[in-house]
Amino acid sequence: MRPDLEVIKSWIDRDTRVLDLGCGDGDLLLQLESSLGVTGLGLEIDPDNITRAVKAGLNIIEQDMDNGLQNFPDKSFDTVILAHALQAVHRPAFVLDEMLRIGREGVITFPNFGHWRCRLQLASRGRMPVSPMMPYSWYNTPNIHFCTVYDFEQLCSEKGIRIRDRRLTTQTRSDSRLANTWPNIFANTAIYRVSR
Amino acid sequence: MTSIDLNGSVGVITPQTHVFEQPLELACGRKLETAEVVYETYGSLNDTHSNAVLICHALSGHHHAAGYHSPEDTKPGWWDNCIGPGKPIDTEHFFVVSLNNLGGCHGSTGPRSVNPGTGQPYGPDFPPLRVRDWVNCQAMLADVLGIERWVAIVGGSLGGMQAMRWALMYPDRVKHCIVIAAAMKLSAQNIAFNEIARQAIMADPEYRHGRYHEAGTTPRHGLSIARMLGHITYLSDDAMDARFGRDLRSGSFSLGSEERAEFQVESYLRYQGAVFSDHFDANTYLLMTHALDYFDLAREYGDDAISAFSRSSCDFLVISFSTDWRFAPQRSREIVDALIAAGRAVTYADIDSNQGHDSFLLPLPRYHELLAAYMQRVLEAS
Numbered sequence A: 001m002r003p004d005l006e007v008i009k010s011w012i013d014r015d016t017r018v019l020d021l022g023c024g025d026g027d028l029l030l031q032l033e034s035s036l037g038v039t040g041l042g043l044e045i046d047p048d049n050i051t052r053a054v055k056a057g058l059n060i061i062e063q064d065m066d067n068g069l070q071n072f073p074d075k076s077f078d079t080v081i082l083a084h085a086l087q088a089v090h091r092p093a094f095v096l097d098e099m100l101r102i103g104r105e106g107v108i109t110f111p112n113f114g115h116w117r118c119r120l121q122l123a124s125r126g127r128m129p130v131s132p133m134m135p136y137s138w139y140n141t142p143n144i145h146f147c148t149v150y151d152f153e154q155l156c157s158e159k160g161i162r163i164r165d166r167r168l169t170t171q172t173r174s175d176s177r178l179a180n181t182w183p184n185i186f187a188n189t190a191i192y193r194v195s196r
Numbered sequence B: 001m002t003s004i005d006l007n008g009s010v011g012v013i014t015p016q017t018h019v020f021e022q023p024l025e026l027a028c029g030r031k032l033e034t035a036e037v038v039y040e041t042y043g044s045l046n047d048t049h050s051n052a053v054l055i056c057h058a059l060s061g062h063h064h065a066a067g068y069h070s071p072e073d074t075k076p077g078w079w080d081n082c083i084g085p086g087k088p089i090d091t092e093h094f095f096v097v098s099l100n101n102l103g104g105c106h107g108s109t110g111p112r113s114v115n116p117g118t119g120q121p122y123g124p125d126f127p128p129l130r131v132r133d134w135v136n137c138q139a140m141l142a143d144v145l146g147i148e149r150w151v152a153i154v155g156g157s158l159g160g161m162q163a164m165r166w167a168l169m170y171p172d173r174v175k176h177c178i179v180i181a182a183a184m185k186l187s188a189q190n191i192a193f194n195e196i197a198r199q200a201i202m203a204d205p206e207y208r209h210g211r212y213h214e215a216g217t218t219p220r221h222g223l224s225i226a227r228m229l230g231h232i233t234y235l236s237d238d239a240m241d242a243r244f245g246r247d248l249r250s251g252s253f254s255l256g257s258e259e260r261a262e263f264q265v266e267s268y269l270r271y272q273g274a275v276f277s278d279h280f281d282a283n284t285y286l287l288m289t290h291a292l293d294y295f296d297l298a299r300e301y302g303d304d305a306i307s308a309f310s311r312s313s314c315d316f317l318v319i320s321f322s323t324d325w326r327f328a329p330q331r332s333r334e335i336v337d338a339l340i341a342a343g344r345a346v347t348y349a350d351i352d353s354n355q356g357h358d359s360f361l362l363p364l365p366r367y368h369e370l371l372a373a374y375m376q377r378v379l380e381a382s
Helices: A003-011 A027-036 A047-055 A092-102 A116-125 A149-159 A173-181 B131-145 B158-169 B188-203 B205-210 B220-234 B237-243 B264-279 B282-294 B305-309 B329-341 B356-361 B365-381
Strands: A017-021 A039-044 A060-062 A077-083 A103-111 A162-169 A189-195 B016-020 B035-042 B052-056 B095-099 B152-156 B176-180 B248-250 B315-321 B346-351
Touching: A003 A027, A003 A077, A003 A103, A003 A162, A003 A189, A017 A027, A017 A092, A027 A039, A039 A047, A047 A060, A047 B346, A047 B365, A077 A092, A092 A103, A092 A149, A092 A189, A149 A162, A149 A189, A162 A173, B016 B131, B035 B131, B052 B131, B052 B158, B095 B131, B131 B158, B131 B282, B152 B158, B158 B176, B158 B282, B158 B305, B176 B365, B188 B205, B188 B220, B188 B282, B205 B220, B205 B282, B220 B264, B220 B282, B220 B356, B237 B264, B248 B264, B305 B329, B315 B329, B315 B356, B315 B365, B329 B346, B346 B365
Parallel strands: A017 A039, A017 A077, A039 A060, A060 B346, A077 A103, B052 B095, B052 B152, B152 B176, B176 B315, B315 B346
Antiparallel strands: A103 A189, A162 A189, B016 B035, B035 B095
């Protein structure tokens, strides 16, 4: 089970409307629909993912969020989720704004580029970090906007976005304790709940 | 004799006819005192009558969507690749109904039928029809067949317009609306193409102001040009290039020769036009293109598509094709955006295809997989 799922579930109310941007094959939406009875809608561009999600009974719109989200009316969803996609969009700051225009709340998860392993790879080898979580080389990665926990919080502060909750996942239990003190070094994945 | 392949086929089908005894009130204010529709069904209706799927045909379509009319038949119905056992619209599970729309020329009451008032074919006097007239007529057929609610209504192009109109006119009688390569209304360019097609028909001396039946003529040439023009708009530039390029059918470009060079595409279009004009009725063509032009889903809802779709209560699947320029993906996205804003459940996919508008009739793998996946959901709702 994906580590962010339980956290996200705990932030979403029953029977609400949820928009999942970059929903993949819809595993998260499906969990939210079956456990919380939410009305979900997913945005996705990969054809195979779309077919799989439709097969699972989900409603999916084929749409590239890099081309905008203006077709979604203001406050038409309770929660807008951007899971593991912030680093792949062309205009992350714009997408954040759009999420909080469309939804009352936003949930964002992203890999923390400030993790000590990334720092170690860059510092010791002088090469862009490659890990099981970020397996791409710099020249062919879909991940074009990596950020750290601090970077993200700085952006939220500049935009007047309120961070309502934050959870950090780590690789090991000992890292988990350290991440409480040094999130920017020990968090693997950051999960945020934000609103205006 | 060619023997038909029954694997995955609904087999040999006998069309049925229903005669409506009650008059049909039409949108134009006139009524047909009596009318008949010809239709086919595939698969069986379940005990609760909850597995019925309606197929709405496009401009030149008809009731014969799947299977064969005889074992010697060389060509199956127009959507045979999609309807049948194990196919996306699976007749092992669904009871599929496909009819020839009113005004058609394949057996349902239309311009070729005898006007009971005059004893002569209606011809140009057949009442003009709107998409809603077809929907009403389809609803009457549903009553006859004991179908209270369609588990899905499926239509491509003009058929998609009927499916959407159903969702607004009879929200309680549609569970899933599948709209393929359609639009909420035609663009000026679309209407322009239709008008050229109509002018080609009417300019044919054989047309005789629509009274060609009495005159014993057929405006074959005009109808053929109309079809040639239509055909171009159903294909993409790339598809035509891939299929014909600049290949010659006859002649050459040798210097010193006066012989005319004929391109493959010319001969292909002429052939398509000729085949079409052999069986299609010119007055039906005029009637159908007018209905297409007049259709505007949101007109009576203050030109507000969101408020229009707010009336519907079904789930929607909307599909477009990347190179379709007759009903471009943008037209489908407008439908989807209005549905999202109206809070309706909607799924949308833009299928990558180089075949233009015609893609909706082709067994493109991604298209059929998606349709099959969606129909699985429809089945669970049946």
